[in-house]
Amino acid sequence: WYHDNLTRHAAEALLLSNGQDGSYLLRKSNEREDLYSLSVRGKDSVKHFHVEYTGTSLKFGFNEFSSLKELVMHFANQPLIGSETGTLIVLKHPYPRQVEEPSIYESVRVHTAMQTGRTESDLVPNAPSLGTKEGYLIKQGKIVKNWKTRWFTLQRNELKYFKDQTATEPIRALDLTECSAVQFDYSQERVNCFCLVFPLRTYYLCAKTGIEADEWIKILRWKLSQIRRQLEERNATLSS
Numbered sequence: 001w002y003h004d005n006l007t008r009h010a011a012e013a014l015l016l017s018n019g020q021d022g023s024y025l026l027r028k029s030n031e032r033e034d035l036y037s038l039s040v041r042g043k044d045s046v047k048h049f050h051v052e053y054t055g056t057s058l059k060f061g062f063n064e065f066s067s068l069k070e071l072v073m074h075f076a077n078q079p080l081i082g083s084e085t086g087t088l089i090v091l092k093h094p095y096p097r098q099v100e101e102p103s104i105y106e107s108v109r110v111h112t113a114m115q116t117g118r119t120e121s122d123l124v125p126n127a128p129s130l131g132t133k134e135g136y137l138i139k140q141g142k143i144v145k146n147w148k149t150r151w152f153t154l155q156r157n158e159l160k161y162f163k164d165q166t167a168t169e170p171i172r173a174l175d176l177t178e179c180s181a182v183q184f185d186y187s188q189e190r191v192n193c194f195c196l197v198f199p200l201r202t203y204y205l206c207a208k209t210g211i212e213a214d215e216w217i218k219i220l221r222w223k224l225s226q227i228r229r230q231l232e233e234r235n236a237t238l239s240s
Contacts, residue, residue, distance in 0.1 A: 001026060001094035002027070004027065004028060005027070006025070006027040007027075011025060011027055011046065011048075012039070012046040016044075018095075019093065020092075021092070022041065022042075022089065023040070023092070023094075023095050024038060024039065024092075024093070024094060025038075034054070035050055036050070036052075037051070040091065047089060076090060132153075132155050133152075133153075133154045133219050134151070135152060135207075135212070136150070137150060137216070138190070138207075139203065139204070139206075140204040150162060151163070153170075154220070157175065157176045157227060158173050159173070160174070174196070176220070176223050178198055179220075181224075182196050182197075182217055182224065183217070188206070191210070192207045192208065192210050192213040193207075194213050194216065
């Protein structure tokens with residue numbers, strides 16, 4: 001759960017979109033070489049705490065620990081105070097570095113919803129997921145099998161498409177929790193096509209380039225894998 005050069009905003013996006021209350025990770029602080037930041041999700045926001053490495057121990061506030069394990073064990077039982085909000089945070093779920101995130105995330109637009117005047121309750125619906133993507137794709141019609149260019153946006157578990165980039169209301173929002181597969185498609189006369197398989201319909205989409213089609217497929221497949229993982233964890237919790 002040490003993420004080395006992960007930025008503050010990227011840490012917030014990761015924990016808000018994929019974490020849960022008590023999820024945490026450690027990253028380098030950009031302030032000093034001997035400082036690290038412990039980023040922790042508490043309720044619907046992410047708090048950042050300084051951890052100083054002395055060479056032999058870790059200083060955290062007035063506490064000093066001989067190892068990271070000791071620090072985590074301490075705050076798994078003794079809550080942290082989330083700055084001025086007074087939110088109590090317990091370290092419950094380490095956010096692993098080995099999460100299978102597509103390399104294209106490095107170029108995905110990442111920013112934070114921590115805007116002035118926003119309350120914590122505003123953050124969840126408005127915070128952008130790290131796994132976001134948008135762009136024009138050509139979509140095959142359901143009844144008349146013609147092709148039309150549509151503007152697509154991917155946020156959280158929804159893939160929406162609009163008439164164009166200026167439209168405010170989507171033509172349709174596809175719930176990816178109902179999607180069973182995303183794959184390249186070679187059945188159409190067009191190139192750079194892929195399809196999304198839903199119970200009642202398979203959507204056929206084409207990108208301008210093979211690289212762009214591959215990016216859409218990678219990020220959509222990653223979304224599906226995350227949905228399945230969360231479902232398995234929920235089922236395991238319920239069965240136990």
